[in-house]
Amino acid sequence: MSTPDDSAPALMVEAVDVHKSFGLVEVLKGITLSLRRGEVVCLLGPSGSGKSTFLRCINHLERMTSGRILVDGQLIGYHERGGGLYEMSGRELAMQRRDIGMVFQRFNLFAHHNVLANIAQAPMLNRGQSRQQALDRANALLKMVDLEGRGEAYPYQLSGGQQQRVAIARALAMDPKLMLFDEPTSALDPELVGEVLSVMRRLAAEGMTMLVVTHELGFARDVADRVVFMDQGVVVEEGPARDVLDHPRQERTQAFLRRMR
């Protein structure tokens, strides 16, 4: 779907030597990672290895300690002036985040809004869409995530799988260039995982650039162009999905994959 023209940078995400510490504990120890336009990358790794933290640095939900992250050629979170990085204001950060969709493990649908309002509010507020435009788009997106006609429901009335599909639709309503998924199926009952993954497959097929933290190896193998394996704050191994998953070279990757089966 995306049509790279000459002026647009080839890389959608370019993270260089990203460090992040919580207090004295260094959680990310220099992550360097790029995503090409339209690429789907799955980020694997044991719990606590820093996957979520890295993902949250990409839309500056987390303030990195050092390094730099560019999305579509734009430095995220900072203005560069005279060799220094100056953090952006809340409003400027908000503007950058509008181009980066994020899907959370716990869905985080707005509990006081029904499904349509969850999806339509942000584009009405910040994309200049009229009420009618935003609602039409929301209904179209609901159809795309197989939830046609559920617009009036409140989040608590939906199953986890349905909530997560609404959350995907909500993120897509802002027309993001990039989608970040943080273990989107980990909070779901096993029988509901498939419906969410199938929506994500569809999205990948349409050419969306996606960075997906997941433990679903089948999804990674089928959908990901590349797999990145992280452990203890560093990238241990990365490469084409089948290479890494079927012939892991690093000890830690092998051990992790053995445990996953």
Next chain:
Amino acid sequence: MSPQRIVPARNWGQSILAAMLLVVVGLLVYMVGSSRHINWGAIPHYILDETILDGIKLTILFTVLSMVIAIVAGAVLAVMRLSPNFILSGFSSLYIWFFRGTPLLVQIIFWFNIQLFIPSIDIGPLHYETNAIVTAFVAALLALSLNEAAYMAEIMRGGLLAVDIGQHEAAKALGYTPAQAMLRIVFPQALRVIIPPIGNQTISMLKTTSLVSVVAAQDLLTRTQNIYAKNFLIIELLIVASIWYLVMTTVASGIQYIIEQHMAKSTHEKSTVWRAALRIMRAEGSGR
């Protein structure tokens, strides 16, 4: 064949206690009712007395104004308290600590006597006698509002913290500005937690306003005292005042009940936030 009769066990201890209670309460009522020292006729005579009714108006005015000011100031204090800026949060903590840690009665007397150390207010060429500005009414209102603001700040902080952090993060990730996230996502959800204790505080405030009678702020109790200072029908007039306080708190409780029913019926009654609201509402005392 007729079914066998089933006789539930009788709890004799409770029955005896209940009987004793009836006797004691009955005796008390008889003692008060038959007392020759109480002029019962004075009560209906004063219940609609114009002075009393004016006092009621002022008591309600004090309650409404001080609650409105306290809610606005409390919201500001709560947001400050949660701010990462330590001067803002420190100021808010100090404010809450001070106003909750000193008696309201002392605060009322303090504001009433403020001219003792600020005799006049000069703004450029303008000169005001503090006495002329800080009347008993203003002193009473200041004390009630500033004190209540400290309690409101804590209630609102609790409400804001009760909203799942994920709600705020989702709003941020979607590109809501900080103000949009607060006003459209976090605050509306915090309201469900905040409204029940605000109701409790308002009911409590109806009674608390009686403290301003120490500076003769012309509320219901001040007027009551003014009348019995002349005719010495002390008990009778206190009964009149009590009847009116009961009427006001009962009406306010009724309004609170209706609001809470309405909130419970609204579509998202089962949301976690609403469950948290119910929990806090049940646990929350008046706080004073």
